[in-house]
Amino acid sequence: MDGVKLSRRERLRVETVRDIKEIALRHMAEQGAAGLSLRAIAREMGMTAGALYSYYDTRDDLITALIVDVYDSLAQALEAARRSRPDDPAGQLEAVGVTYREWAIGRSPEFQLVYGDPIPGYKVRDDGAELAAEHRACGVLIRIVAAAWPGIGATRAAAEATAEVTTGGPARPAPAAAGSYTWSDFRPDFAAMARTSFPDFPPDAAALSLRIWGRLHGLVALEVYGHLRPQVNDPARLYGDELRDLCELLNLTPSGAPTA
Amino acid sequence: MDGVKLSRRERLRVETVRDIKEIALRHMAEQGAAGLSLRAIAREMGMTAGALYSYYDTRDDLITALIVDVYDSLAQALEAARRSRPDDPAGQLEAVGVTYREWAIGRSPEFQLVYGDPIPGYKVRDDGAELAAEHRACGVLIRIVAAAWPGIGATRAAAEATAEVTTGGPARPAPAAAGSYTWSDFRPDFAAMARTSFPDFPPDAAALSLRIWGRLHGLVALEVYGHLRPQVNDPARLYGDELRDLCELLNLTPSGAPTA
DNA sequence: TGTACATCAGTGAACGCGCGTTCACTGATGTAC
DNA sequence: TGTACATCAGTGAACGCGCGTTCACTGATGTAC
Numbered sequence: 141m142d143g144v145k146l147s148r149r150e151r152l153r154v155e156t157v158r159d160i161k162e163i164a165l166r167h168m169a170e171q172g173a174a175g176l177s178l179r180a181i182a183r184e185m186g187m188t189a190g191a192l193y194s195y196y197d198t199r200d201d202l203i204t205a206l207i208v209d210v211y212d213s214l215a216q217a218l219e220a221a222r223r224s225r226p227d228d229p230a231g232q233l234e235a236v237g238v239t240y241r242e243w244a245i246g247r248s249p250e251f252q253l254v255y256g257d258p259i260p261g262y263k264v265r266d267d268g269a270e271l272a273a274e275h276r277a278c279g280v281l282i283r284i285v286a287a288a289w290p291g292i293g294a295t296r297a298a299a300e301a302t303a304e305v306t307t308g309g310p311a312r313p314a315p316a317a318a319g320s321y322t323w324s325d326f327r328p329d330f331a332a333m334a335r336t337s338f339p340d341f342p343p344d345a346a347a348l349s350l351r352i353w354g355r356l357h358g359l360v361a362l363e364v365y366g367h368l369r370p371q372v373n374d375p376a377r378l379y380g381d382e383l384r385d386l387c388e389l390l391n392l393t394p395s396g397a398p399t400a
Numbered sequence: 401m402d403g404v405k406l407s408r409r410e411r412l413r414v415e416t417v418r419d420i421k422e423i424a425l426r427h428m429a430e431q432g433a434a435g436l437s438l439r440a441i442a443r444e445m446g447m448t449a450g451a452l453y454s455y456y457d458t459r460d461d462l463i464t465a466l467i468v469d470v471y472d473s474l475a476q477a478l479e480a481a482r483r484s485r486p487d488d489p490a491g492q493l494e495a496v497g498v499t500y501r502e503w504a505i506g507r508s509p510e511f512q513l514v515y516g517d518p519i520p521g522y523k524v525r526d527d528g529a530e531l532a533a534e535h536r537a538c539g540v541l542i543r544i545v546a547a548a549w550p551g552i553g554a555t556r557a558a559a560e561a562t563a564e565v566t567t568g569g570p571a572r573p574a575p576a577a578a579g580s581y582t583w584s585d586f587r588p589d590f591a592a593m594a595r596t597s598f599p600d601f602p603p604d605a606a607a608l609s610l611r612i613w614g615r616l617h618g619l620v621a622l623e624v625y626g627h628l629r630p631q632v633n634d635p636a637r638l639y640g641d642e643l644r645d646l647c648e649l650l651n652l653t654p655s656g657a658p659t660a
Numbered sequence: 661t662g663t664a665c666a667t668c669a670g671t672g673a674a675c676g677c678g679c680g681t682t683c684a685c686t687g688a689t690g691t692a693c
Numbered sequence: 694t695g696t697a698c699a700t701c702a703g704t705g706a707a708c709g710c711g712c713g714t715t716c717a718c719t720g721a722t723g724t725a726c
Contacts, residue, residue, distance in 0.1 A: 149689060149701080156702090174434040174520045179679060190682075191703045199680065255625060257517040260434045261680095271630055278631070330631040350632060351619070351642050358618025359611070365515060370531055371538070371590040372610060382611050409668080409722060416669090439712060450715075451670045459713065521713095 157195055159185060164206055168249035174260055176203065203262050204269065210250040211273030217243050218280040229288035230387040236280060237356050237383040241376070244360045251364055255357070275333045281349045286338045288390040289345045321347045348389070355386055417455055419445060424466055428509035434520055436463065463522050464529065470510040471533030477503050478540040489548035490647040496540060497616050497643040501636070504620045511624055515617070535593045541609045546598045548650040549605045581607045608649070615646055 146154070163181050178199050182189040196202040221239035225231035244251040253259075254274075264270060286292045321343035323331045334341045334349075359379050362368045368375040406414070423441050438459050442449040456462040481499035485491035504511040513519075514534075524530060546552045581603035583591045594601045594609075619639050622628045628635040 147690065152689095153702085172434075172517055172520050174432075174517065177679065178681090187702095188704055188706095189680080190705080193681075194702050252517050255621075255627070257432055257434065257512050257625075260432050274627065274630070325634065325637070326632050327630055347632070347638060347641065350628070350638055351645075354619035354622055354638070354642065355615055356618070357622055358616070359614035361515075361621045362614055362617055365517075367515070367534065368610070370534070370587055372586050372607070374585065377585070378607060378610055378614070381607065382614065385611075407723070412722095413669085437712065438714090447669095448671055448673095449713075450672080453714075454669050 153195075156185075160192065160195060160202070161206060161209060164202065165249060168253060173249060173252045173256060176259065178202070200262055200265060203259055204265060207254055208269050208273045210254050211270070211277055213247075213250070214240075214243055214254075215273070215276040215280065218277060222280050222284060229284050230390050232284045232287070233352070233387055233390060234383050236284065237379075237386065240356050241360050241363070241379055244364050248364050251360075255361065256365075271329060275330065278330075278349075278353065279333060279337065281353055282334050282337065282341070282346070285345050285349045285352070285390070286341055289342065292338055292340050292342075292345075320344060352386060352389065355382065413455075416445075420452065420455060420462070421466060421469060424462065425509060428513060433509060433512045433516060436519065438462070460522055460525060463519055464525060467514055468529050468533045470514050471530070471537055473507075473510070474500075474503055474514075475533070475536040475540065478537060482540050482544060489544050490650050492544045492547070493541075493612070493647055493650060494643050496544065497639075497646065500616050501620050501623075501639055504624050508624050511620075515621065516625075531589060535590065538590075538609075538613065539593060539597065541613055542594050542597065542601070542606070545605050545609045545612070545650070546601055549602065552598055552600050552605075580604060612646060612649065615642065 160181060163184050164176060167180055167184075168176055176199075178192050179189045182192050192202075196205070217239050218236050221235040222232045225235050244255075323335075323343050325343060326346055331343075331346070334346050359368065359375065359382055363375045363379075368378070372378060420441060423444050424436060427440055427444075428436055436459075438452050439449045442452050452462075456465070477499050478496050481495040482492045485495050504515075583595075583603050585603060586606055591603075591606070594606050619628065619635065619642055623635045623639075628638070632638060
C-alpha cells in the first residue's frame with residue numbers, strides 16, 4: 141500500500157511512534173486522561189524520557205497527535221456503521237448511534253480525551269487539525285440527515301420506498317425542525333463542511349444534525365462517566381429506546397429489528 | 401438561624417472552611433478540575449500547606465466535600481426552577497432545562513467536577529454521600545415526570561386544565577415511553593428514591609426520567625466542553641429547540657412563551 | 661476577676677516523589693564516493 | 694565491495710519545579726476552678 145520503500149531506520153521509527161501512542165492510550169485508560177506522562181511512557185518502552193523528544197518536540201505535540209488519531213478512529217467507525225445500511229437513513233442513524241455508544245464505552249479513555257476535561261497544562265497549537273478531525277466525525281450525521289431530508293439525498297426515493305412512515309397522519313414535509321436557521325447562524329468552517337458535500341443542504345438540517353449529536357451524546361456521556369449504572373441495570377436498553385425515538389425525528393422507522 | 405452560639409474559634413473555623421472551598425472552586429475554574437492542589441489553596445489563603453490538615457484529613461476528603469456541595473447547589477437550583485412553575489409539568493421541565501444549562505455554563509468547573517473526568521488520584525471513600533447527593537439532583541426530574549404522569553401527580557388535573565395538548569390526535573394515555581420496565585431493572589437505591597416520594601410511580605416513568613436527563617445533558621456537555629461553539633453561534637437556541645421538543649414527550653406544550 | 665491548664669489552628673522545615681525538558685555524549689544505521 | 698563521513702535514535706545525568714503528607718513546635722483562644 142504505502143510500502144514505497146522504507147529504510148530500517150524509517151521502519152523502526154514508524155513502529156516506535158505506533159508503540160508510543162498505544163502505550164499512551166493504555167496509560168490514559170488506567171490513570172485517566174490527566175495521568176498522561178512522558179516519563180511513564182518512556183519507562184514502559186524501556187527508554188529514557190529524553191529519547192521521546194526524537195519523536196515529539198513536546199508533550200503537547202504528543203497529545204495533539206493522539207487527539208487527531210482518536211477523532212479519526214471515531215469517524216472511521218461511525219462512517220463504517222453508516223455505510224452498513226445503504227439507502228436507509230433511519231437505519232443508518234440507529235447503526236451510527238449504537239456504534240457511537242459502543243465506541244465510547246469500549247474505548248472510554250479515548251472518549252474522555254476528546255469529549256472530557258481538557259488535559260491540565262495542554263494548549264492547542266494547531267487547532268485547525270483538531271477541528272478538521274472533529275468535523276470528519278460530525279460529517280457522518282450530516283450525511284444521514286441529508287439523505288433523509290426531502291430533495292437532497294439522491295437515495296431519498298429509495299429510502300422512502302422501503303421505509304414506512306411513522307406518524308399516524310400524513311408524512312410531514314421535512315423532519316421536525318423547530319427554528320428556521322440561516323447559514324449565518326453557523327461558523328463558516330462548519331457550514332462549508334456541510335455545503336461542499338451537499339450544496340442544497342438547508343441550515344435547518346444542520347441544526348437538526350447538531351441536536352441529534354446532542355441526543356446521542358447525552359446518555360453516552362452519562363454512562364461513560366458512571367452516572368447511569370448506579371441508577372439502572374441496563375443503560376443500553378435506555379439508549380435503545382432513545383435511538384428509536386430519535387429515528388422518528390427523521391420521520392422514518394428503523395427498517396430492521398432493533399439491535400438490542 | 402443556626403446561630404446557636406459559636407465561640408470565636410468555631411466562627412473562624414466555619415469561615416475558613418468556606419474560604420477553602422471557594423478558593424478550591426476558583427482554582428478549578430482556572431486550571432481545570434485536575435489542577436486542584438492543597439499547596440496552591442494554602443498559598444492563596446496565606447497559610448502553610450500543612451495547616452489545611454486541620455480541616456481535612458486528606459486531599460480526597462476535600463474533594464469529596466466539594467463534590468457533595470456541588471451536587472447540593474445544583475439540586476437546589478433545579479428545585480427552585482421547578483417550583484417557579486407550579487402545576488405545570490411542561491413549564492417545569494422547560495425551566496429546569498434552562499437552569500441546568502445556565503448552571504453548567506456559568507459554573508463549568510463545578511459541572512466538570514461532577515460530570516467530567518474523575519480527578520487523577522481520587523478514590524471515593526464514602527460514596528454513599530455522593531450517591532445521595534446525585535439522587536437529590538435527579539429527583540427533580542422524577543418529580544416533574546410524576547406530575548405529568550396520569551394518575552400520579554395530585555396536580556395533574558390542574559395542569560391539564562391550563563395546558564394544551566400538543567399532538568393533533570387525542571391525548572395518549574401516558575407520555576411516550578418505549579419499553580415496559582419493571583423495578584428490577586433499576587438499582588434499589590434509585591427505585592427507593594422514586595417510590596418513597598411517589599408510591600405509584602411506574603418504572604416506565606423512571607426510565608423516561610433518565611432519558612430526559614440524558615437529553616438535557618447531551619447538548620449541555622457538548623457546549624461546556626467546547627464542541628458546540630466551533631459549529632454554531634448560539635448554542636442556547638439549539639438547546640431551546642431541544643427543550644421544546646422534550647416538552648412534547650410529556651404530551652404538553654410549554655405554558656408561557658419560550659424563554660429565548 | 662484572676663490564675664493554671666487544655667485545646668488546637670497554624671508554622672516551618674523536611675520527606676520522597678514524579679514531572680517536562682535540556683544537553684553533551686555514544687554508537688549503530690545510512691550514504692557518497 | 695570497501696572506506697570516510699553524516700545522520701540521528703537513544704543514554705544518563707542534571708535542572709528546577711510542584712506535589713501530598715508528617716512532625717515537633719509556638720502561641721493565641723477557651724475552660725475550670
